[in-house]
Amino acid sequence: MTLPDRSALSRRDYVRTLVAVGGASALAACLETVRNDEERTVPSGTDDPESLPERQHAWNSVLSTDEDGNVTPPQHHVLVALSLVDGVDPAAEESRAAVEEALRTLERAYEWSNEGLLFTLGYTPAYFARFDEPLPSSVDLPDPEPLIRGGDPEFDEYDAVLHLASDAPDAVLEAEQALFGDRERSNGIDLEADLTDVFESLADRRRTGFVGDGLPAEHADVPGVPDSIPEEAPFFMGFRSGFRRSQATEDRVTIGTGPFAGGTTQQISSMELQLEVWFEQDNHFQRVSKMFSREHAEDELVGDYGEALADSSGLTDERIAATEADAREHGVVGHAQKTARARDDGEPPLLRRDFNTVDGDRPGLHFLSLQHEIGDFVRVREAMNGEDLDVPRANNGILHYVFVDRRGNYLLPPRSLRALPSPTPDGEDERG
Amino acid sequence: MRETPAPNRSDRPRLARRTFVTGVTAGALALAGCTGDGDGDGDGDESPADDESDDDSLDEDTLEDIEVGPEFLEVEDPPDAVYLPTHREAMRMLDPIETGDYALAPMLSYPHPFWIVAGGAGEEDVSREDPDDGRGVHMMFTLWDPETGVVLPVDDGAELRVYRDGEQVGSPRSPWTMISQEMGFHFGDNVPLPEDGRYTVEVDLPPLSTRTTGDLEGRFGERTTARFEFVYDDAFRHEVGGGVDYLDEAEWGARDALEPMDHGGHGDGEHDDHGDDGHGEHDDHDGDHDSAEHSDGHGQDHDYVPYSALPTIDDYPGTLLVAPDADTPETETHEDLPRSGDAAVLATVFEPGHRLADGDERYFLVSPRTPYNRVPLPDASLSITIERDDDSDPEHFDLEQTIDGAFDHHYGTSVPETAIQPGDVVTVTFDRPPQIARHQGYETAFLEMPPIELELPVDDSEDE
Numbered sequence: 001m002t003l004p005d006r007s008a009l010s011r012r013d014y015v016r017t018l019v020a021v022g023g024a025s026a027l028a029a030c031l032e033t034v035r036n037d038e039e040r041t042v043p044s045g046t047d048d049p050e051s052l053p054e055r056q057h058a059w060n061s062v063l064s065t066d067e068d069g070n071v072t073p074p075q076h077h078v079l080v081a082l083s084l085v086d087g088v089d090p091a092a093e094e095s096r097a098a099v100e101e102a103l104r105t106l107e108r109a110y111e112w113s114n115e116g117l118l119f120t121l122g123y124t125p126a127y128f129a130r131f132d133e134p135l136p137s138s139v140d141l142p143d144p145e146p147l148i149r150g151g152d153p154e155f156d157e158y159d160a161v162l163h164l165a166s167d168a169p170d171a172v173l174e175a176e177q178a179l180f181g182d183r184e185r186s187n188g189i190d191l192e193a194d195l196t197d198v199f200e201s202l203a204d205r206r207r208t209g210f211v212g213d214g215l216p217a218e219h220a221d222v223p224g225v226p227d228s229i230p231e232e233a234p235f236f237m238g239f240r241s242g243f244r245r246s247q248a249t250e251d252r253v254t255i256g257t258g259p260f261a262g263g264t265t266q267q268i269s270s271m272e273l274q275l276e277v278w279f280e281q282d283n284h285f286q287r288v289s290k291m292f293s294r295e296h297a298e299d300e301l302v303g304d305y306g307e308a309l310a311d312s313s314g315l316t317d318e319r320i321a322a323t324e325a326d327a328r329e330h331g332v333v334g335h336a337q338k339t340a341r342a343r344d345d346g347e348p349p350l351l352r353r354d355f356n357t358v359d360g361d362r363p364g365l366h367f368l369s370l371q372h373e374i375g376d377f378v379r380v381r382e383a384m385n386g387e388d389l390d391v392p393r394a395n396n397g398i399l400h401y402v403f404v405d406r407r408g409n410y411l412l413p414p415r416s417l418r419a420l421p422s423p424t425p426d427g428e429d430e431r432g
Numbered sequence: 433m434r435e436t437p438a439p440n441r442s443d444r445p446r447l448a449r450r451t452f453v454t455g456v457t458a459g460a461l462a463l464a465g466c467t468g469d470g471d472g473d474g475d476g477d478e479s480p481a482d483d484e485s486d487d488d489s490l491d492e493d494t495l496e497d498i499e500v501g502p503e504f505l506e507v508e509d510p511p512d513a514v515y516l517p518t519h520r521e522a523m524r525m526l527d528p529i530e531t532g533d534y535a536l537a538p539m540l541s542y543p544h545p546f547w548i549v550a551g552g553a554g555e556e557d558v559s560r561e562d563p564d565d566g567r568g569v570h571m572m573f574t575l576w577d578p579e580t581g582v583v584l585p586v587d588d589g590a591e592l593r594v595y596r597d598g599e600q601v602g603s604p605r606s607p608w609t610m611i612s613q614e615m616g617f618h619f620g621d622n623v624p625l626p627e628d629g630r631y632t633v634e635v636d637l638p639p640l641s642t643r644t645t646g647d648l649e650g651r652f653g654e655r656t657t658a659r660f661e662f663v664y665d666d667a668f669r670h671e672v673g674g675g676v677d678y679l680d681e682a683e684w685g686a687r688d689a690l691e692p693m694d695h696g697g698h699g700d701g702e703h704d705d706h707g708d709d710g711h712g713e714h715d716d717h718d719g720d721h722d723s724a725e726h727s728d729g730h731g732q733d734h735d736y737v738p739y740s741a742l743p744t745i746d747d748y749p750g751t752l753l754v755a756p757d758a759d760t761p762e763t764e765t766h767e768d769l770p771r772s773g774d775a776a777v778l779a780t781v782f783e784p785g786h787r788l789a790d791g792d793e794r795y796f797l798v799s800p801r802t803p804y805n806r807v808p809l810p811d812a813s814l815s816i817t818i819e820r821d822d823d824s825d826p827e828h829f830d831l832e833q834t835i836d837g838a839f840d841h842h843y844g845t846s847v848p849e850t851a852i853q854p855g856d857v858v859t860v861t862f863d864r865p866p867q868i869a870r871h872q873g874y875e876t877a878f879l880e881m882p883p884i885e886l887e888l889p890v891d892d893s894e895d896e
Contacts, residue, residue, distance in 0.1 A: 149589065150638025150655035223626075224603040274603045277621070280564075281548055285556030294551070328813045328830075331864040332550040362603050387641060390833075392587035392811040392867045394608060395550045403591060403604040 003029055013218050015169040019076050020208045020359065024181050027173040034170050042168050042187050043111035049104060049415075052112055054262045056120040056412050057351075057370055059165075060250055062113040068311040070244045074114045074165035075212045077355045078172045079268065079366065080180070081205030082160040088198050090130060090420040099419035101193040106175055109189040110166075117175050118165045121418050122266045122410030127159040128423045135411070135423040138258025140373030141265055144407040147381045156268065156408025158202055163266075163368070165353075176201075198420070207270060209355035209366050211235070222358045228279040230305040236273055236356045236363050237398065239291055240306030246313045246336070248351040253370045259426040262414030267377045269367040270357075270406040278401045286332070290398055293319050293334035294326050315340045327391035335384065335397030342376075342383040349376040365402070374409050501542025501669070502676045507685040510876050513774035514613075514803055516686045517873035521614060522675025523572070524668060528737055532656030534637055535578040537737040539615070540662055541570040541672050543622040547875035548608060552865035558875065563622040569664065571607070572620035573635065576738050577648060580837045583740035584652070585609065585617040585810045586642045587867070594623060595632040601625065607635075609810065612871030613690040616740035616807045620869075628665045634658070645788055647837025689804035689873060692739045741806040742778075742799055742840050745769070750782035750797070753858055753886035767803065772862060773881035775800040775809055779816075779860055781852055781888060788836065790846040798831055798860055799842040802874070808841035809878055813863035816845070820856050827851050854890040859883050 003025060004017040015033055018026040034040065046052065053061075064072045088095055103121065110117035125143045128135055135141055144155045162179070164172040171187070178186035179194050180201040195201075216236045217229045230238050253264045278287065284304075288297040292313060296302050301314050313336045320340045327333045342349060351370040356363070371377050386396050394400045413421045505518040523541040530536075543563030551557030563570075571592070576583045587609040594601040607619035625631065640652035662668075745752065745766060755770050769776035782788065782795040789795040796816060800809045814831040831843035852858070862881035870878075 148638075149641060150636075152636075152655065272603050274605055276603070276624070277605065281559060281561040282550075283556055283559040285554075286548075286550045286559055289550055297556070328863050330551050331811070331813070331867040360600075362600070390813060392609065393589045393606065394548070394587050394869075395867055399589070400606040 006033075009221075010218065012215075013221075016076070016210050016215070016218075019078065019169045019173060019210075020357075022078070022173065022176065022206060022208070024177055024183075027170065027177050027181075030170045030173050034168070042166075042171050043113065043116045044187055044189065045107045045110045045112065045116060047108055049107065052107060052415065054414050054416065055250065055254060055264070056415050056418055057253070057264050057266075058250060059118050059353075062118070064114070065244075068244065070240075070242060070311055071247070072114075073211045073242065073353060073355070074118060075167045075210055075215070076165065076169045076172050077209045077211070077366070078164045078176055079207040079368075080162040080164065080176055081156070081158050081202040081207075082162060082195075082199040083158040083202055084127075084130075085196075085198060085200050090127070091422060095198050096419045098193055098198050099195060102179055102195045103418065105186070105189065105191055105193055106178065109178065109187040110171055110175065114165070114167045116166065116168070117171045119175070120163045120266070120412050121160060122163070122412045123160045123421065124156055124158065124408060124410055126157045128411070130159075131423050133422070133424045136258045136260070136426075138255060139260050139263075139265070139411055140375050141409055141411050142374055144267070144409045145378075146404075147378060147407070148385065148404060149387065151404060153269075153404045154406045156205075156406060156410075158205065160199070161268065161408065161410060163353075207357065207359055207366055209357035209359070211355045216356055219358055219363070222361055222363060224273075224275060225358070225363050226276050226279045229275070232307070233305040236275055236365065237278065237291065237401075238287065238305055239302065240309065241313075241354075242352055243309060243313050244311040246315075246340075246348050248348050248371065250351065250370075252347065252349070253351045253372050255372065259424065260411065260413055260417065260421075263417070264370045264372070264412050265374050265377075266368065266370050266410040266412050267374060268406075268408045268410070269404050270359075271365050271367065272403040272405060273363045273365055274401045274403070275363050278398075289330075289332045289334060290395065290400075291335050293322075293337040294330045294332055295319055295322070296334065313340075317346070323386075324389060327386075327389040327396075331391060332395035333386060333389055333391055333397060338386050338389065338397055339380055339384045342380040344376075350380055370412070501544060502673045504545050504872075505678070505684075507872070510685045511687055512876050512880070513687055514689050514877045515873050516679060516683050516688050516690065517613070517871070518678060518681075518684050520677040520679070520690055521612075522672045522677070523570075524662070524671060525737070526660050526662060528735065529658045529660060530578055531658040532637070532654055533577065533651045534584070534656060534658070535576050536635065536637075536658045537574045537576075538633065538660045538662070539572040539574070539618070540668070541572070542669065543568045543570050543624075544871075546608075546610060546620075546622075546869050546871050548869045549865070549867050549879070552867075553880045558879065560875075561622065561869075564624060566624050567627070567664070568622060568624035569662075569668075570620060571623045571633070572610075572615065572618045573607070573658075574615070574618045574737055574740070575637070577651070577837075580647050581736075581738045582648065582835060582837060582840050583617055583738055583808075584640065584835060585740055585808045585841050586640070586833065586835070587811055588640050588642060589638045590619055591636045591638075592621075593634045593636075594625075595634070596626075596629055601631065608869040610869040610871060611802065611807050611809075611874050613802075613805060613807075613873050614693040615871070616692060616805065617810070617868075618740075625664050630661060630663050632659060632661050635660075643832055643834045645834055645836045646839075648835055649837075689802065692741065692805050739805075740808060742801045742808055742842075743838075744806070745778060748778065748780045748797065748799075748839060749786070750780040750795075751888060753779040753781070753888055756857065756885060756887040766806065769803075770884050770886065771803065772800070772860075772884050773865060773879060774803055774877040775866075775881065776803045776806075777860060777884055779858065779884075779886055781847070784849050788834075788839075788844060788846070793846045793848050794852060795844055796829065796831070796847050796852070796858075797839065797842050797844045799839070800862075800866075800878075802877075809866040809868070810841055811867040812843070812865055812881075814843040815861050815863055817859045817861065818847070818852050818856050819859070820853065852888060854888050856888050858886045858888065860886060 018030040217231045219225045285297045354367040523539045526538040528537040593604045610620045635658040778799040784792045819826045829845045861883045865881045
């Protein structure tokens with residue numbers, strides 16, 4: 001991939017594109033753009049690992065919230081797919097030490113925040129299959145499945161994924177280069193270790209994306225992204241999401257018992273979005289009906305892009321319970337309405353940290369969610385599929401517009417076990 | 433996307449268009465909307481536009497005119513019923529494909545408006561799609577069971593992807609389920625194309641989840657993919673753009689329908705003369721797949737593409753329900769069937785023990801269809817209430833959408849024999865109208881669909 005033309009893009013779009021391109025030259029261009037333009041520094045991190053939370057996924061407390069108390073996710077994201085280098089024994093102490101040291105270097109270089117860098121390292125079932133022992137029963141991490149009738153997505157069958165997130169585009173690019181490039185310093189910190197002895201970064205599985213008010217509309221130059229996206233919309237589908245009351249808490253998704261207590265499971269579904277049909281064939285009333293519910297549309301609860309919904313998706317128990325009846329009577333059900341049927345005593349089971357993408361020069365979504373167990377996600381996806389509902393596919397939420405290409409399941413171990421965990425860490429010596 | 437000069441449609445004189453159509457591609461007119469292209473590579477030997485595209489008599493302005501497609505003319509104040517549109521479409525038919533349990537026939541036309549439906553009666557429930565002025569096609573396919581010839585008219589999650597030189601073009605699409613007067617039931621969408629060239633299309637068909645019975649039971653359980661290619665170029669645009677056949681303006685909006693396109697045996701150089709006025713009796717058109725064709729589906733030539741016409745009244749066993757105030761107890765012809773939202777509603781109750789019923793119960797079948805061409809109206813929700821002239825409580829049944837090898841698409845339920853008797857009044861309720869997209873002439877019908885009151889005739893004659 002070649003570098004974008006600076007003169008053809010807005011500054012924001014340019015750096016977003018650089019994140020998507022990745023690599024040393026993109027980083028150089030990004031640094032030149034953002035660090036020479038203004039007196040700005042990325043806050044540096046800490047020498048004291050103990051000051052950082054035990055949960056890798058403990059992001060919310062350092063992220064800002066909007067006026068309605070909804071957490072504002074970091075703007076720039078990279079998912080780095082990792083495969084163990086041939087011959088590396090994941091149980092070898094030197095390998096674990098190398099991984100831990102590299103990650104601690106990142107923590108020294110960048111503040112644990114959206115202004116610095118947030119990251120998680122997660123491991124696939126394929127990684128744990130390298131060991132003879134199974135994962136403990138306190139961890140639900142099955143192999144990924146299609147979860148769609150007749151669906152045929154590819155699966156993440158490499159070892160691990162590193163999720164880098166920041167509001168600073170140069171931070172995610174630089175962190176990636178620090179771990180896999182030939183940089184010697186990162187945000188002013190000397191790099192003492194990288195990951196290249198242990199992990200290979202799979203370039204063709206690299207995924208990127210962005211979240212933020214107005215970012216989707218700035219991508220109208222990408223084929224398949226129509227001009228008609230609301231300017232303020234934070235997501236490609238044109239509506240806000242991630243409402244506080246529709247999100248699981250970090251506590252809820254955290255594994256509570258067993259050797260991986262303090263960890264969580266992560267699933268990533270990558271999908272293409274058909275936005276031209278969504279925005280140019282459906283009308284706003286239909287979009288609201290399909291995204292939220294028919295009642296949201298009739299009662300005008302959403303506004304232009306979800307701004308009328310303060311801190312929840314506006315789903316009462318009655319609206320959720322009305323899903324079947326809405327299907328039969330109105331011929332349309334809302335995505336939010338039907339997936340909320342998978343709530344557990346009214347509690348949302350997923351903590352969504354999804355972001356939009358133009359990877360492959362087409363609009364898409366990397367739907368990343370954290371949940372106590374992968375089974376929670378499966379339950380939500382089945383509720384979303386709505387195979388039990390008497391409704392045609394075109395009006396069955398947003399199924400008509402999303403096309404899942406890949407799925408992957410991961411365990412995000414607690415920070416103390418994030419470096420090449422064995423499935424049975426109990427039986428091993430404590431390591432630093 | 434490549435910029436195409438936006439024609440100012442309102443200013444474009446219709447007369448000029450007609451002159452163009454008549455003067456340049458008169459040959460296409462005779463084909464009347466079915467410009468066969470058996471080999472699908474754009475070199476069809478019967479496409480007069482191929483020859484015409486090099487014609488020096490075409491000046492640049494005229495060519496520019498159909499860079500996208502002909503203009504779309506409006507019918508003012510159409511009735512809330514099936515009506516004659518302004519024109520017959522032209523399209524290129526590609527070779528049918530068999531894949532898995534399915535047969536699929538791709539068809540291509542120029543991008544044009546259609547209407548999508550979510551709901552029915554509300555003002556916002558119908559949305560009109562107006563294509564960009566950019567280049568592209570209206571991509572369609574008919575999907576059917578090659579064993580029985582039954583067209584599979586349900587929205588079960590088909591997906592299509594377009595490729596050029598191995599690279600995907602645009603985002604994937606879920607084609608809409610659609611009805612049009614000429615095409616019957618089909619899948620389709622307007623698909624923008626960046627430039628001229630050869631394109632490959634992949635259609636993914638997931639396992640069918642709709643209830644299937646009879647010869648269709650237990651089939652279509654495997655995902656399968658169909659692939660086809662086409663060339664998008666000047667010759668194509670002339671063929672499908674120039675082949676449009678406008679009706680006399682006096683006919684526009686009249687309560688009638690265009691006759692179904694003759695799909696059968698395309699490519700053999702024979703085409704029905706569709707140049708009549710569209711008022712003919714449609715019940716005997718060639719696209720019929722009546723019960724006789726069901727039995728010999730294997731004998732069809734490989735170019736055969738069925739039209740989604742449902743069986744005629746006489747093809748259904750059991751006792752036909754009639755309007756209580758009907759002058760004659762017998763409903764003889766299709767157009768006599770009771771209507772709701774201009775849909776003709778055929779309701780019949782089979783004798784006890786029919787294969788579609790549970791045990792020795794009776795099967796209640798309702799088959800709403802378009803009033804002239806008998807096109808199925810899928811993805812509606814229907815229920816029935818049976819009332820008897822005594823003190824008993826009415827009985828209510830939800831009907832399930834079903835596709836049967838012999839009786840085709842319908843809504844049905846098994847009912848206990850005691851639940852329905854001669855003289856009972858049955859109210860057929862459309863809990864929602866058919867959730868399908870529509871081409872011009874169908875978009876104002878089948879939306880507001882009031883309940884229909886029917887009666888099981890007392891004079892129950894032998895009917896098998």
